[in-house]
Every structure is written in structure tokens, then in C-alpha cells.
Amino acid sequence: MRNFTADGKMLWSYRDSSALPMVPVLYKGAIYFTNGKGLVTALDMETGKEIWRKSALLKNATGSAGDTWSMSAGSGTLISSVSSDMKNNDYVVALDAKTGELKWSFRPDEMVYNILAPIKDGFVAFSDNTGKLYKLDLATGQLVYKVGPAKSGETVKSAMSTGGTILGPNGIAYVTSNVFVGDDTVNSLAETIMATLMGKKEGRVTAFNFSDGSFLWRESTGYEANNGAVIGKIGGRPALAIGVGTNPDLPSFFADQVPDNSSSLPEKKARVIALDAENGKQIWSHEVPAWHGWGAGETMLQVCLPDSFGNAAIGGDGTVFIGFQSGNLMGINDKDGNGQISPDEIASFNTGRCVQGTPAIAPGMLAYTPCHGLYVFKP
16 A cells, blocks of 8 residues: 655555555545455555554454455445455445444345445445445445345346446446346356357446436446446536446466467457447447457466456546556546447557556546556646
């Protein structure tokens, strides 16, 4: 854990005794994070000094799984996630932000994996890996509702998504999920694996009323969706942005002998999509040049194994900033508003390394963390 000035001077650093798989959260002058052993730590943002360090583990939990999930904070409460088998996070837990004391735990129907858990008006929401949306009372952990991924009366064959749920200021919860295309052909575990390898998954963004969980709309993303969307303004209206596509492969033992993006490796198609936040209608879609094989810079000794894209961020001028498995950080802005992205409406910077995180935007600054470091951009 490191803290830098805007000019790159390191102010303090903190070294944990275990891996830090999650995205930490900043809240009321402190930074909170959970390590692989299930220990939650609060540090003073200014000094890096430890405020408290407490276990988030339940009686049957063993730690926190190693994928890149996110913590949340609000109304004096932290939301973390732990695992009963160290393979996948299957419990959502709440801790007191001041003391670190465990307040409650909740086990959803399926694992939560890359959990995103927005907090609003005394409630917390999240989705499991099938795209089912849960709303809990933040104080008690009691279930208010669970809905989806299908609307009422509909049957779908869900495919795993490492996406998540975001909550807009309009009171709408947006859930990322995947389904199998031609779902009547996918019935066994072997068929599920083959369908995944053959790219027979289709992504969806579904909108639910946060208040009562009622279904509002759904939009297909075409390619599989494995990230949460982001909400902001594009073309002057509330909009969502999300990158979708086939995830990179695990690097082989011969990765150092085969160049990145070799055409001999499996093709990974991808696109970035902007949707109207109120009705889900497409604003624009940009097809990214296909990638091949594993993520940029991956080797068997240095494995990040990201999704196709990191989560996006939307700038004040409507530019969508998003990192791709090729190592490219892209800034996309439909400046003429014609619904088409031309080459001069895309800026890119290649880091040479794939990405798992989200760009962070501050006044006059954009920070970006691919799988091997930190890049900061200024005007």
C-alpha cells in the first residue's frame, strides 16, 4: 500500500503480511483494505499509521479469495467479502468502520467473486456471479429482496460473470450478467466448459428499480460482460459505459517464446459500449481491434489473468477511459455526437501490460494501474 503526492513523491508505504486482493476504499480520512487472511485494516490516510486491524472471518471462513473484488463504505459501515474454501468469496460481511467489529454476515445463493456493493439510504446492494441482485439492510444484514437475473416468469441459463452492480443517482441498480447463447444446448459441466471456450456467452446489462427490485430494462452487449458498468454523462445525458469481450487465456509455458498477440493464438473480440442510463438504448459502440491469446506482458512467472477490460471511468467531458487486455489505455469520446466513433475520437497509450483495475479521475489528473505499476496523466 503506497500514498503519493500529485507529483509522484511517496509520502508513506505500508507492507501487509499477506496479499491484498481487493480494491480498498477511502472513507472519512481512512483507507480500509482486507488481506488474503481475512484481516481488515484501517490506516490513517495522512500518515499511513494503523488505526485498527480486525478479522472479518466467520467460524467457517478461511480467508479472502484472490480475485480483484472491491470494498465499500457508508453510514459508518464497511462491506467486505470472505471465503469458506479460499477459492471463491461466498460471504458478504459488514464491519463497524470505527472499531472494526463484525456486525453481520450474509451468504448469497452463489459466489460473489468481483463484488461491487453500492450503499444508499441505509441499504447495500450487490449481485452474485449469475447476475442475481440482492438488497440488504445495512444495519442488520437482513435480506430485503433478491431478483433476477431473469425478469419474473422468464427462464434463462445463466453463465458466470465476474461483473457486478452499480447504483445510479437516479435510483436505478445496473447489473452485469452473462447467459449462454442457445442455452438449450448447454446442460452438463463439460458442455458448459466447451461453450465458454467457444465464446457462446452473451453479456447483458439489466436495470432494476433499487427501491423495490422491479425490472426496468435489459440490453444485450453481444460479447460476454465481465465488468461492472460505470455511470456518468455522455453527450449531456446520464449514460453507462462498459467494455465487453472474451477474456484472455492463461499464459502457457511457452509464453516467453511466443510474441504477445500472435495470430496463432485464440482470437479475443471486444468492444466498448455506451448506453442511455434511463432506457438502455445504445448511444455508441466501438469495436476494439481483436487481441489474441493471453493478456499483454503475461508470463507463467508473472500472471495477472485479468478480464478482457478493466472497469471504465467517465470524465467530465464525456470521455470514456478504459484499459484493455492489449495494454492499451483508451480515451473514447464521440465529440460530434453522431453515434459513431472515428479514429480521431480515440486517444490511446500502451503500457505493455494488461489491466485489472479502473482509471481514477481527479481534478487535472488521471491515475491508472495496469498489472505492473502506476501511471499518472496530467493535461
